[in-house]
Amino acid sequence: MRAEAPPPEVVVRAMRRRHLPGVLAIEHRVHHPPWSAGTFAAELAAGDGRRYLVAQQPRGWRTRVVGYAGMLTGGGEAHVSTVAVDPDAQRRRVATRLLVRLLAEARELGVERASLEVRASNRGAQRLYSRFGFAPVGLRPRYYPGDGEDALVMWLDDLQSDAYAARLARQAARVAAADAGADERADAARGGRR
Ligand SMILES: CC(C)(COP(=O)(O)OP(=O)(O)OC[C@H]1O[C@@H](n2cnc3c(N)ncnc32)[C@H](O)[C@@H]1OP(=O)(O)O)[C@@H](O)C(=O)NCCC(=O)NCCS
Numbered sequence: 001m002r003a004e005a006p007p008p009e010v011v012v013r014a015m016r017r018r019h020l021p022g023v024l025a026i027e028h029r030v031h032h033p034p035w036s037a038g039t040f041a042a043e044l045a046a047g048d049g050r051r052y053l054v055a056q057q058p059r060g061w062r063t064r065v066v067g068y069a070g071m072l073t074g075g076g077e078a079h080v081s082t083v084a085v086d087p088d089a090q091r092r093r094v095a096t097r098l099l100v101r102l103l104a105e106a107r108e109l110g111v112e113r114a115s116l117e118v119r120a121s122n123r124g125a126q127r128l129y130s131r132f133g134f135a136p137v138g139l140r141p142r143y144y145p146g147d148g149e150d151a152l153v154m155w156l157d158d159l160q161s162d163a164y165a166a167r168l169a170r171q172a173a174r175v176a177a178a179d180a181g182a183d184e185r186a187d188a189a190r191g192g193r194r
Pocket residue numbers: 030031082083084085086089090091092093094095096097117118119122123124125127128129131
């Protein structure tokens with residue numbers, strides 16, 4: 001049996017304007033209606049209180065954006081404004097990596113509680129968020145422009161607690177375990193070729 005090729009290493013870093021072409025290419029594939037280049041540029045320019053991250057993978061001697069996430073913070077609260085992963089890179093813990101880093105930064109900023117909206121039909125994203133402790137608290141009817149779908153509002157409390165630090169550590173460990181599995185598959189693939 002042929003060993004599966006390992007996913008190339010994913011790195012999470014602060015989003016910059018130079019990342020926007022890659023970000024927008026994903027945005028147009030996954031969000032309807034998408035945010036515009038102007039919206040992302042304005043968020044990046046707004047500075048304090050905003051954190052935007054990209055996940056990148058090596059591609060030849062360059063890198064490509066495979067996902068991104070962002071939040072607004074203020075008054076001890078954060079609002080997760082966007083999370084998206086390239087459809088070709090989904091279910092490889094890219095969003096998990098982004099949320100581990102984003103919520104760790106929220107803790108460092110002293111944030112106590114965080115909220116987000118997610119499409120009522122988007123069970124995959126809701127499952128992802130529940131892994132990070134977000135719980136549903138209500139619906140915003142016809143929230144999404146275009147198709148008018150309802151948004152589920154989710155909140156996360158106790159970000160500053162030790163229990164939450166342990167939850168984040170568990171999610172980080174899942175990412176590390178996935179990376180270790182990829183390394184083992186790579187070793188097996190190299191061994192098989194000899
Ligand atoms: C939702 C989204 C961000 C998830 O990104 P991802 O990198 O594939 O997520 P991860 O691989 O980190 O998933 C972690 C866990 O979340 C849950 N999950 C994520 N996507 C899922 C899906 N499509 N169906 C069911 N569960 C899902 C699973 O529990 C998963 O763990 P598992 O793979 O071990 O079962 C991605 O599918 C996406 O960009 N979708 C389009 C945009 C969107 O919906 N954004 C979020 C709402 S604003």
